[in-house]
Amino acid sequence: MQRFFAKETLQRLFASFYAETVPETPETPARPKDDDTPPLSPRSLRGLAHPLRMRLLAMLREDGPATASGLAARLGESSGATSYHLRQLASYGFVEDDPDRGTGRERWWRAVHRGSRVESFEEFERHPDPEVRGALTTFLHHHAASHAEQLSTWLGTMDDWPDEWRSTWDISDFSVRLTPRLARELGEKVHALIDSYRGRVPEQTEDSARVRIHFHAFPRRTD
Template sequence: MDENSQQPDDVSDRVEQRHAEDRVLDTGALRALAHPLRVRIYDMLSQYGPQTASSLAEKLGESSGSTSYHLRALAKHDLIREIDDRGTGRERWWERPVGGISFANADAMKTPAGRAATQIVMTEFFRNRNEQLLRFVNDGIQSAGTQWETGTLISTATARLTPQQSKELSTKIMALIDDAVDTYRNQTGEDVRPVTIRADVFPLPDLEGKP
């Protein structure tokens, strides 16, 4: 069967299997991540690959002592890990392990500490994403170069869907993203840059007075 002709159930099964081992962060991990600078460090490792405390400090405008402290805090909960065979005793390299994570921990949301940590993490995560998007819109479209103009998508649309249709659409989008990540995760070469892939599918507030 041609890949483009896959049935919805096939796509759903593939996405479910792909994310079956995603890590759901527990309250301890969420609390460890619940700091604006730690979210930025975690994002930097996710998007740009392995870094040292010094390289992170330079990119984030912080001291290497500060980034080193926060790196160790993240490592205690296995959110990141040291690369043993790279660097020296004074220059340690850190990476984010491959694999998906989820902030949606139902048990964590049952406690005030868990809810507060989740809120901080989600707020900072999306703040960083929105800042990146606005930076690109304001500066990056021209600075990225003409070769990126046709490879960029910033689009918003609205459809009227049932919950099941929304789930099917989300699954199809997730399958496309998974394929791209799995195929190009470690690609190197000329013109290769980290590309952030965003997908938002959620219901708008009901303004029509329906129950």
């Protein structure tokens, strides 16, 4: 498999906080329903833009329901801290109690939606409330840091995987001259391509794994 580690860059190891992976079946629709990936509002962005809350929500979306103590153990945090931030996430509508798992002694939490999306970054970048603009900066920088962390984890653990998986990963770069319209078109086509693979492999399929996909596309000055 040919790989490119030069200037030509469009990474094909993509992932998105806006539509985290969840267990899928062959009946899963190709694209998520809008109510399963609701848009962030200025209020919900302020409630989410905290590094620990973003990690907690990402874990619940990726791995399914969990308790505050279980999440604390995985993240190296105190259960008091995870409990507090889970309650904050619940107040903004991101998580809720899991009635099928909760007991009198343990409170189980689950994600309400498969993901979240940003319909217009300009809405937040130009918002009159500086707290909203600051929340966007926090959100984006933590999101980018989580991508780097996931890639670093793969690089450090890929020897634990079978040869078949070690021959499939990619960290290619490409540089393409585009107009804003074509850049938007490229992004839409990449998202559509990824969506076309959803639901093709049922959970528990032998030799299958969840694959994280990171897509970063942005202009660069050449002067």
